[in-house]
Amino acid sequence: MRVALFSTCIGDAMFPDASKATALILSRLGYEVVFPDAQTCCGQMHVNTGYQKEAVPLIRTYVDAFADPSIDFVVAPSGSCVGAVREQHEHVAERYGDAALVDGAKQAAKKTYDLPEFLIDVAGTDQLGAFFPHRVTYHPSCHGLRFIKLGDRPYRLLQNVEGIDLVTLPNAEECCGFGGTFALKNAETSAAMVSDKTRNIKSTDAEYVTGGDSSCLMNIAGALSRQHMGVRAVHMAEILASTKENPWTPTNAAYSKEAML
Structure with a gap:
């Protein structure tokens, strides 16, 4: 196909x-x-x-x-x-x-x-042979959660990644504050929302926060960087593509502080 x-x-x-x-x-x-x-x-x-x-x-x-x-x-x-x-x-x-x-x-x-x-x-599978030996928390984007109703699909895929320590994000269902032009038109409200999100991420002691929307991850990564929290953002596709033979590494992090500058 x-x-x-x-x-x-x-x-x-x-x-x-x-x-x-x-x-x-x-x-x-x-x-x-x-x-x-x-x-x-x-x-x-x-x-x-x-x-x-x-x-x-x-x-x-x-x-x-x-x-x-x-x-x-x-x-x-x-x-x-x-x-x-x-x-x-x-x-x-x-x-x-x-x-x-x-x-x-x-x-x-x-x-x-x-x-x-x-x-x-x-494809009918949640087993991709992925390997990612890190502590990770997952942020469900508003569109994925409420619009197309992904449900537990992302969790099922991530839970089956070998070596991963997948931890639940408190108040995961809350918006990160990006919302496209919402972050520009309502900057103060957006900043407060993403601060709540990063605080919850930090509470998990995760090394990485992942999700399925680059826009959300960009917003979260920027806040994490400004707050010097030491947590990186990575799209879940990169985690699912990582294997023992071809591991994803932090040097490839697209949402790093350097990439945001």
Whole structure:
């Protein structure tokens, strides 16, 4: 089967290791992984801030890139972007697009998955042969938790990583305060929210905090760095791709203090 990788704009521009790790995991499971060059942003930022009509060209680009019938599935390391594709594209197309775009958006959305749900629901496995001998806590993003309802899928995958010490994050269901432009428009509230999040992360004595959305991890990593907490953020795809033969190392941490400067 052919699986198309949707890297997302933030992933492609700032955190490509998460996308590379996703492709590596899928390849190891026997899928033919393709990367449509025409892909761009899913348009979530535009829709969420009220610019729905302006998102139509981005939705059309997504449809053109991924509605190809030779592509069986589309997988992204981002619950936020997957949620936008599945919950926003069709509605915006109906309002500002045309019949062809509506149909294309429906077809593309049906086969678009976040990495954890694809692995559990489609590939039918929570055993990836991963190895990550570190103390880790998991932050569930709002979109993953409430929008596409990942449930315990990420935990199942992480619990089966050899060597990991997976600890529960207190008040895990609370938002990290990013919320796209929310962090800019409501900076003080956002800062208070992420401070609560980092305090809870610190209480676990974890070496790493992981999650499924680079935007959340970027926000959390910035706060951890400013507060000198000594905890790194890493996308869960990188943990799941790490093996004894090819381990992920801290020098590759995309969300390190140096990467945020």
